[in-house]
Amino acid sequence: MITTDFAPGSPCWLDLGAPDVRAAAAFYGAVLGWDYEPMGEGEDMEGGMFRKDGKTVAGLGRLTEEGARSAWMIYYSVTDADDTTRAVERAGGIVRVPPTDLEEWGRMAQYSDPLGGQFAVWQPGSTKGVDLVDEPGSLSWTELYTSDAAAAKEFYGGVLGWRFSDMQLPGGGGTYFLITPAELPEERMHGGLMEVPEEDLALAGGRPYWHPVFTVTDCDAAVAEVTGNGGRVQMGPEDAQGVGRLAVCLDPAGADFVVLTPSQD
Numbered sequence: 026m027i028t029t030d031f032a033p034g035s036p037c038w039l040d041l042g043a044p045d046v047r048a049a050a051a052f053y054g055a056v057l058g059w060d061y062e063p064m065g066e067g068e069d070m071e072g073g074m075f076r077k078d079g080k081t082v083a084g085l086g087r088l089t090e091e092g093a094r095s096a097w098m099i100y101y102s103v104t105d106a107d108d109t110t111r112a113v114e115r116a117g118g119i120v121r122v123p124p125t126d127l128e129e130w131g132r133m134a135q136y137s138d139p140l141g142g143q144f145a146v147w148q149p150g151s152t153k154g155v156d157l158v159d160e161p162g163s164l165s166w167t168e169l170y171t172s173d174a175a176a177a178k179e180f181y182g183g184v185l186g187w188r189f190s191d192m193q194l195p196g197g198g199g200t201y202f203l204i205t206p207a208e209l210p211e212e213r214m215h216g217g218l219m220e221v222p223e224e225d226l227a228l229a230g231g232r233p234y235w236h237p238v239f240t241v242t243d244c245d246a247a248v249a250e251v252t253g254n255g256g257r258v259q260m261g262p263e264d265a266q267g268v269g270r271l272a273v274c275l276d277p278a279g280a281d282f283v284v285l286t287p288s289q290d
Contacts, residue, residue, distance in 0.1 A: 037154030040084030141232030
């Protein structure tokens with residue numbers, strides 16, 4: 026499970042790059058019950074914070090990178106962003122945004138893994154991360170789809186110190202690799218990675234991609250809000266044994282995410 030103690034290697038922040046900030050704010054407000062608070066003066070809608078019951082759950086900003094797709098960026102907590110950057114370079118990754126101070130809040134950097142999967146890290150200052158996780162309307166899991174699970178495990182294990190455990194998917198669906206931060210027990214696992222054929226990565230142009238999983242109280246109701254507000258459903262809703270009822274969704278701009286009602290077992 027994800028918690029807000031944000032041990033090194035665990036997810037601590039996420040933000041969405043959207044071509045239309047106002048539309049994204051309205052969509053996620055309907056689907057996840059989020060309120061949007063613009064940063065700065067005025068209503069220019071360039072960026073701000075999503076909140077659930079007054080607690081920060083994610084960030085939102087205008088997509089400005091030329092040729093980039095709208096997507097969620099997941100940040101993992103690190104003790105030293107510069108050390109992590111050197112580890113990424115040694116492991117064959119690409120530094121997309123070098124370590125950068127964001128006032129007193131912290132220090133961030135963004136990368137691509139050797140196959141092109143994009144992720145980020147956060148070295149906390151006054152801000153450790155989001156205020157709410159593992160509750161309805163908040164982040165509860167992170168997931169990587171990749172064409173080479175072995176290479177991904179080697180890269181992320183070396184850069185972020187993750188440990189992996191195997192889980193066989195039902196019906197011969199392959200192996201799912203569960204992720205746990207270094208030196209933490211398995212009940213603190215925070216995500217997984219799965220090898221899929223390259224043609225199944227068309228959403229990101231054949232490159233691996235991460236997406237967030239958000240807990241909801243009623244998966245089917247959330248899916249109805251997705252489709253009723255201009256989004257699409259890639260898979261589901263369906264029941265996953267021991268996990269819950271879930272659906273893989275796209276927002277109106279094509280950013281992917283999962284909604285999950287956890288099982289009560």
